[in-house]
Amino acid sequence: MASSREVPxxxxxxxxxxxxxxxxxPEMMLFAGLLALIVIPNLGKGTFRIPGTQIRLPWFMGxxxxxxxxxPHLPAWIATxxxxxxxxxxxxxxxxxIDSLLVMSSDADSAKELLMINGFSRVFELIFFGALALASFASMNRLKVEGVGSKLDVEKLYNNRRQADFYILMLTCGLGxxxxxxxxxxxxxxxxxxxxxxxxxxxxxxLKETKAGAEAGMKYFIVGSVASGVGLYGLSMLYLWAGSLQFDVLAATFATSGTEPLPLIGIGFVLVGFGFKVSAAPFHFAAPDAYAGASSPVAGVLATASKAMGMVGLIRMLLIVAAPESSEGSAVWLVCLGALAALTMTWGNLAALGSTNPKRMLAYSSVAHAGYMLAGLTAVGAWTWDPSFAG
Structure with missing residues (x-):
């Protein structure tokens, strides 16, 4: 099905x-940084023995x-x-x-849209990279490191080697x-x-050595995995219904038959998946423990970059794929998202009142802020807008 969307x-x-x-x-820079974090901390005086001989050649690794x-501070500087x-x-x-640039697959016979580079996506990337850069710099002296070289015992050397792992995850998170x-x-x-x-x-x-860190990681992983599974099921339902993975084809199909049960259920499941990312109630239960158990810089990433990622995903799915069909009507998901926004705002503020842990209180405040953002998204769903604004 051809797309009905026209982008000038x-x-x-x-x-x-x-x-x-x-x-x-910017993405190529992140990829280069990942390679640097993998290679540079492993450079050393290692040698390689030629099989069957006693000849050793410099290997410069290990x-x-x-x-x-x-x-141990080198990975932090590379990531920052x-x-x-x-x-x-x-x-x-x-x-x-910046002019809008559409990246197509290299298949000449059936080229498909893969990425859209425009001002909308770049603004969100500013949020992602800015939050992660600050978190990387702030984490520089939070992880336990002591000295350099081989004079350290095994435990201290292990802690030093964990530095590269931490910042590799930071860059991988930004790339995703x-x-x-x-x-x-x-x-x-x-x-x-x-x-x-x-x-x-x-x-x-x-911070798995602490009880709070291990518990927070386990809860966040379990709830997040379930939410991702539900979201993936919703995406598969949309593909089954429209026969395409492309946003433009899905948008055109929604414009003609978007009120059928299958796509509505699919969008609802997708809303569950991204609702966890923005910490919307009732999908927020792992957020307070995650904020409290993680280090403060990582909690900051959850409150900013991760939440912004959830919002841009919701905008893509709700305002691009399932946008309001006509100027006389509103989006089919309007009532559901409005109720979710009201519940999130109310519960986030009420739960914060009874919190004694500052990080848990800020987590519930973050839940309430997610409700405010969802309320704005609900307002946009009340009328037709130009989907080309967000790609």
């Missing part, structure tokens, strides 16, 4: 072309680390510089004006969030969502 002055490029890499410069590469660079790269593209903001396909959207989700699950449980 839309430039297109194929995936993995030269223009593709230029347009995705063995006794160099003084610089064994510094990478995320800050990506933040300024996005800001520079916005400052100079960026994919969600750019996605124009249900499969791409889900891949980005899970890439960010699994990273945050481990980040929440990173």
């Amino acid at each position: 002055d839309m430039e297109t490029t194929q995936a993995f072309s030269s223009e593709f890499y230029t347009a995705l410069l 063995g006794e680390r160099y003084a610089l590469t064994s510094n 510089i990478t995320l800050t660079g990506a933040f300024f790269a996005v800001g520079d593209s916005l400052r100079g004006g 969030m960026s994919v969600v903001a750019l996605a124009q396909d249900l499969f791409v959207l889900f891949i980005g969502l899970e890439l960010a989700s699994f990273s945050t699950y481990v980040l929440v449980a990173f």
Whole structure:
């Protein structure tokens, strides 16, 4: 089915072309930072023995680390510089004006829309990269590290090696969030969502030595996995109904027959999946424990970047795929989302009143703020808007 959406002055490029890499410069920077975090902390005086001989050749990986590469603060600096660079790269593209660019698959016979790079997605990337850069810098002295070199005992060396793991997860989380903001396909959207989700699950449980950290990580993982499974089931129902993963095809199908039971149930399940990400009631039960058990910088990421990712996912699905069909009517999901917003605002504020732990109180405050954002999204659903604004 052809798309009924018309986007003016839309430039297109194929995936993995030269223009593709230029347009995705912030994401390429994150990928380069990931490689640096994997390779640089492992550089050392290791050697490789040629099989069948006693000849050893320099391998430069493993063995006794160099003084610089064994510094436990090095991964924090690599991650902070990478995320800050990506933040300024996005800001520079916005400052100079950005034209919408549609990334298509390289299959010439049946090219499909994969990513949309425009001002809308770049604004959300500013939130993602800014929050993660601040969290990386703030975490620099929070993880227990002591000294450098081989003079440390096994436990201290283990703690030092965990630094790279922590910041690899930070960059992976940012990469997944960026994919969600750019996605124009249900499969791409889900891949980005899970890439960010699994990273945050481990980040929440990173302080596993503490009882609160282990409990928070387990609860967040279990509830998040169930929510992701429900959301995936909703996406599969939309695909079964429309026969396509493309947002433009889904939007065109919704415009003609969006009130059928199957797509409405599918959108409802998708709302459950993203409702967990924005900490909307009643999908917020793991949020207070996650905020309390995680380190403060990671809790900040949950309250900003993770919530923004959930909102951009909801905007993509509700205002692009299931937008209001006509100026005389409203979106079919209007009443459901409005009730969810009212419940979230009310419960978040009431639950915060009885909290004695500051981080749990801020978690419930974050729940209430999610309700305010959902209320704004509900208001947009009361009339037809131009879907090309958000891609």
